[in-house]
Amino acid sequence: MSTRPTDAQGDDELLRRYASGDDDAFTEFVVRHHESVVAWVTRRIGSRPEVDDIVQETFMSVMSSASNFEGSSTARAWVYGIARNRIARQFRRRTAEPATFESLGELGLRAGWGDPEVEASRAESIAEVHRALKRLPDDAREIIELRDLEGFSNPEVAQILEMNVPAVKSRLHRARLALMAELNSEVADG
Amino acid sequence: MAEDREIAGIRCMQVLEKLDDYVDGALDATTQDQIERHLEGCDWCTKFGGEYGALVTTLRSGLKSAAQADTDKARDLASALLARK
Structure with missing residues (x-):
């Protein structure tokens, strides 16, 4: 798209x-x-x-x-x-793998997966999303910027980041969940 | 925390794993159908998947359209680089 x-x-x-x-x-x-x-x-x-x-x-x-x-x-x-x-x-930026590893399930929980209390259909503004994006680790922010803001396909992102496509998909999925978690923490912090 | 429920032959955790491909429309028809049937019976996945999809839509709403390029600056750079050849 x-x-x-x-x-x-x-x-x-x-x-x-x-x-x-x-x-x-x-x-x-x-x-x-x-x-x-x-x-x-x-x-x-x-x-x-x-x-x-x-x-x-x-x-x-x-x-x-x-x-x-x-x-x-x-x-x-x-x-x-x-x-x-x-x-x-x-x-001299490191462009290697993220330093920390959190399971997809743990990340999903922080993002609100399975939380019956999570606010339904919360609509974040572009400004809120971009503020949260800036707080993500660089590797997560970069892959969201390339895929969702620049509009590159997964194979193109793979070429830019010198990774294979499955690794791009995995990192992107985790990055988007991390962004949701960041937005959730923003709501929780008021 | 939610139970990892199995609905329509697929567990919530598996839906979470496939959410990106679902949002991108990149799943095969069988898996797509399986997830849709899971979502019909799972309010948690429906709510979370809806939020996830909305977030991706919000991100992409800022997707750059064909930008009006600053052609003068670009041409100046190209000329300078070509002159160095």
Whole structure:
């Protein structure tokens, strides 16, 4: 159900044309993706001076690697993966597995599963959800941002995070439950 | 805490495990039907599943639509990078 700011096949074609020497194709590719990459990098690291550098390095890498793009996923996911690696390199962020493990059942209980007292059909505003999202651990926040805010498919998220699809689905499920738990704790705290 | 009830041949815990795929419409028809029959008989799963689905819908309501790109800035960056080749 993703909303695509660009056409994936068109992206592939632009990269092929650029690899064959058409500089205008590279410009068109940057125009298509620049704004969303800037927005995503900003969401990941905040409004910092490094955003422009990371975006620039990302597209520089696109330029030097266009001929190697294999099309195993979409070009958009490929670009986000490059940007993510640039962020990791710049801030030496760990992009490995979450530090803590809670069983799905325990997580579900914190999220309100099976709790007859939980408020029915509680409707959170987007602002409430985004506030709760910011309080999640980075790995949980990142996967929700990619899947639900950026609209990537599970295979695309798998490419960006360098994981397999079942691992993406598992992490996403846990992240959404953690978000529900966070919203529940917000209600409980008043 | 809820009992892990078995309804329509599937337990609450199994419904919880499949909730993501259910919300995404990614289940095969048989499992989809089994979960729907479970939900008909399980108020806890119905309520929790409804909240879960509503949360995903709320998140995706902010899904970026085709953004109006700042094409000047993007073109400037592309030109600068191409000039360095």
